[in-house]
Amino acid sequence: MNCQDLQRLVHAYLDYELDLMTSLDLEAHLNECSACRARHAEMRALRDLEARQLRFHAAPAPLKARIARNMRAACGNDDARRWRAWRAATAVSVLALAALLAWVVLPRTLPGPHQVVAQSQEKMVYHIANSEDVATALRNVANLLEISPDARIVVVANNQGVDFLLRGARDRDGTPYEPAVSRLKVRGVDFRVCNNTLARRRIDSSQVIPEAKLVPSGIAEISRLQTREGYAYMKL
Amino acid sequence: MMPHVDAAYNLAWWLVRNRADAEDAVQEAFLRAYKFFGSFRGDDGRAWLLAIVRNACYALRGQAPGAGVNEEFDEQVHLPGMVAEGSNGPFCRNPEDIAIQHADRELVNRAIEELPVVFREVLVMREIEELSYKEIARIVDVPLGTVMSRLARGRRLLHEAIVARMKKESPK
Known part of the structure; x- marks a missing residue:
């Protein structure tokens, strides 16, 4: 070169x-x-x-209201079913996938795909089990927050996925993860580390950065969030 | 769908650079999106919608998407600050003594606003929407290599513009 x-x-x-x-x-x-x-x-x-400096221009509220009105009116006609299907399919791919999972996995009493998408507050649990998935996951989480600032997001890490939540962890470029994690934490993202993994890998819990919280079992936590709290699941 | 309104408006704003036109373009885009949703077969709704927003913005200006750039000419152009062919290569100019990291928000945003639209749009899609090169290539409807060269050239132009503005603001 x-x-x-x-x-x-x-x-x-x-x-x-x-x-x-x-x-x-x-x-x-x-x-x-x-x-x-x-x-x-x-x-x-x-x-x-x-x-750091590029400005994000969020849509003015009146525009949003106007579009929502137009869309609702449009949904009233014969194409409504197709439109709703399209709307579900075109939501953030993450949401669509998660909603589909929720639809397949969760009981019928829980909302179907388009309702999940239309909910004012999305709840999403990201499962990180590999250190290679961390960058993508953090980017996805940040993207989701950009689109839905109110989304409730929990990141559950187990297996090799816990590494980025340990003190002094860095990505492949040598950039420490902690500042990125802190920023997301400030924006309301919860980070939870599987204690089973720590025990199995003989990692002392004092190694976990303060932004993250220990849970007894990562998998149990993911399951609880989905079944009891209506979270949609996302694995990268 | 509604979560995409912000992304749509942001891209539109950066393309047309004013609120009224951006609002018109986004409204128009959503109407078109609704009209044509039947033909949508992909799985990435955001990228698809952004492509429609982009077309609406160009239509508003009476331009064909991508107007104003001559691909053949792309790599031939020597940018200000780059040394001429035959010397030690494009990077071997005197290092700028201005640290751009201290540029303020207003200055940076103004510099991006003034970039030619073909560079501005790929920069915004990459930096704000964090779209991959592949997604950007699909939206802009150009080969991947063109996305790469436009980003490269856009950032070089932006760097020059920021340095120039900083020099102007604080003459030594």
Whole structure:
């Protein structure tokens, strides 16, 4: 890889869109070229700046009301059934999947897919059992909160999935997880760690970061949240 | 469906950069979405809706989506601040002595607003909606490689713009 290639690929690298081999090539070039290293740092700073400063323009309330009215009116006609099916299918893929699961798994007395989607407060339990799933899970959680700030979200970690909730844990780039977890925690996301896993892997509970709470069994917790509290389940 | 209204409006705002047009585009998009939902076969409703929002925004401006960019020319353009061909390559210019991380919110948002729309839209989809390159390629209806090059070029332009604005605001 040369400087030209790096210039072309550095953004995809920062966006986690490069495959492993290309990433390794790119990192090797970064190691030997100080100019590219400087450029990489510069672009990383730009990415951070964008993430920190870019404004999200939420829809004004009157617009939302207008659209809701239009949609309700539209739903009153013959296409209503199809429309509702479409609406369920087009909700965030996460929600659709979870709603489908809820529909299949939960008793009939619980809401069907479109009702779950239409609920004002979604309840979602994310199950993380692998350390590779953490980045995706945290991104999904943040996305969901962006769309539904009121969503109740619980993240339950067991097996290898607990690692990111241990003190000093870092992602593959060396970025500590704790700040990201703290930010989500502040926004109301609950993190729960399976004590069975800690015991099995001989990890002392003092290693768990204070943002996370211990539960006796991760699986039992997931099951409880679904059956007793009406949470939809999401496994990555 | 309603959860997507914010995402739809946000994308529309960033494309048309004012509230009135953004509202019109989003309303129009939802009407179209309703009209055509029968033809929808995908599983990602958000990306599909955003594609409709994007088309509505371009239609509002009387433009074809993607107007204003010449792909062939894309990689030929030398951006301000980049050294000419034949020297040590595009990165080997003098390092900027301005630390962009201190740029304030207003300045950053203004700089993004002023990017050409083809770059602005991919940046917003990536940074705010966190869509994957594949999803963006589907929405914008261009090959994956084009998404990658537009993001790269968009960010280079943005970097230049932020540095230029910071220099202007605090002349040494």
